[in-house]
Amino acid sequence: MLIDAHVHLDKYGDLLDQALEQIEKEQIFTVATAMDVPSYLELKEIAKRSSLVLPTFGIHPRRAAEYADRLQEIAPHIESSAAIGEIGLDFHWVKDTSSYPAQRKVLEYFIAAAREQNKFVNLHTKAGEKEILDLLEKYDIRRAIIHWYSGPMDILKEMIDYGCYFTIGVEVLYSDYIKSIAKVVPDHLLLTETDNPGALRWLKKNDEVGMPTAIKDVVNALAELRRSTVESMELLVYANFVRLVANDPKLQQLRANS
Numbered sequence: 001m002l003i004d005a006h007v008h009l010d011k012y013g014d015l016l017d018q019a020l021e022q023i024e025k026e027q028i029f030t031v032a033t034a035m036d037v038p039s040y041l042e043l044k045e046i047a048k049r050s051s052l053v054l055p056t057f058g059i060h061p062r063r064a065a066e067y068a069d070r071l072q073e074i075a076p077h078i079e080s081s082a083a084i085g086e087i088g089l090d091f092h093w094v095k096d097t098s099s100y101p102a103q104r105k106v107l108e109y110f111i112a113a114a115r116e117q118n119k120f121v122n123l124h125t126k127a128g129e130k131e132i133l134d135l136l137e138k139y140d141i142r143r144a145i146i147h148w149y150s151g152p153m154d155i156l157k158e159m160i161d162y163g164c165y166f167t168i169g170v171e172v173l174y175s176d177y178i179k180s181i182a183k184v185v186p187d188h189l190l191l192t193e194t195d196n197p198g199a200l201r202w203l204k205k206n207d208e209v210g211m212p213t214a215i216k217d218v219v220n221a222l223a224e225l226r227r228s229t230v231e232s233m234e235l236l237v238y239a240n241f242v243r244l245v246a247n248d249p250k251l252q253q254l255r256a257n258s
């Protein structure tokens with residue numbers, strides 16, 4: 001089974017049916033990360049249509065300012081979600097520095113909840129890498145996926161030593177720096193993602209909609225970079241994901257499917 005550990009399924013619009021068909025046909029287990037409350041509610045509906053879709057609740061750093069003073073309101077959604085994400089910090093693409101305190105407040109609220117509820121987290125770390133690692137250590141969060149890491153190599157190594165998982169995504173097809181990251185992540189911490197449907201469009205500056213089968217391009221690229229085969233790369237990532245969710249009371253269903 002293929003693993004796509006970071007996808008914005010609610011952003012497919014008219015192409016959603018096609019995306020779900022591909023997910024089923026190619027057997028792609030899909031972690032459907034939310035950006036905010038409406039996004040999570042939509043993902044929960046979408047997930048009713050495929051047992052391969054796991055909807056997870058988070059507030060993206062871009063949305064944090066809208067939610068920083070409404071944390072009580074989001075608590076029930078955190079409770080209802082099997083895992084947490086997308087959450088994180090973005091001090092690079094988000095230029096409005098006045099939102100940074102709100103980003104920190106919202107992130108720490110989610111991290112504390114993840115600790116208390118023993119849920120894995122799916123993190124956006126752009127230019128907040130070190131601060132996020134410090135938070136993971138502070139709350140002793142051991143099950144963390146760092147999504148699309150592109151930060152400094154020294155922090156990458158610290159995160160590896162701490163035991164974070166890393167999703168390599170479609171940028172591995174285009175960027176030498178991401179290729180170098182994809183070679184450094186050890187076997188047992190390697191995961192895959194697409195960040196569909198917007199990642200390809202963003203990278204290629206065109207109007208290409210990323211479809212679920214793009215995950216195969218990522219696996220192929222990883223196999224080549226890591227001098228492995230496509231089959232063993234798929235098995236490795238699958239085994240890593242299963243380990244990440246093992247003994248997770250909220251994810252019984254996934255273990256039953258596997």
Ligand SMILES: [Zn+2]
Pocket residue numbers: 006008033086195
């Ligand atoms: Zn994302």
